[in-house]
Amino acid sequence: QPTDHLQRPLKLRFTFQQDNDPKHTAKITKEWLHNNSVTVLEWPSQSPDLNPIEHLCRDLKMAVHQRLPSNLTELERICKEEWQRIPRSRCEKLVASFLRRLMAVLAQKGASTKY
Structure with a gap:
C-alpha cells in the first residue's frame, strides 16, 4: 500500500497507555496487542x-x-x-x-x- 511506509514509523515512536480495567487486561486483548506489535506502557493497578x-x-x-x-x-x-x-x-x-x-x-x- 502506498501509505504503508507512513504507518510503520508510528509504531516505533508511540507507546499505548491504558488502565488496568479487566477488558484491557483480558487474554484476547493482550493477544491482539501482542500480535499487532503494539508497545504497551506498564501501568500499575489503581494508579x-x-x-x-x-x-x-x-x-x-x-x-x-x-x-x-x-x-x-x-x-x-x-x-x-x-x-x-x-x-x-x-x-x-x-x-x-x-x-x-x-x-x-x-x-x-x-x-x-x-x-
Whole structure:
C-alpha cells in the first residue's frame, strides 16, 4: 500500500497507555496487542489517572448526556458530532498539563490529587 511506509514509523515512536480495567487486561486483548506489535506502557493497578483521554471522554459523556439520545443510532451520531466539536485547544491544554499533574501525583505519593 502506498501509505504503508507512513504507518510503520508510528509504531516505533508511540507507546499505548491504558488502565488496568479487566477488558484491557483480558487474554484476547493482550493477544491482539501482542500480535499487532503494539508497545504497551506498564501501568500499575489503581494508579492515579494521568491519561488526558480520560478527561476528553468525560467531556464527551457530558455533552452527549445533555442531548438525550433516544436510541443507539442517535447515540452513535451524537457521539461523533460531539467528538468533532471538542476544540483542538482542549486537547493541547490536557497534554500541556501532564507534567503539572504528574508532579501533583508524585507529591501525593500516588494518592488522589485535584486532577
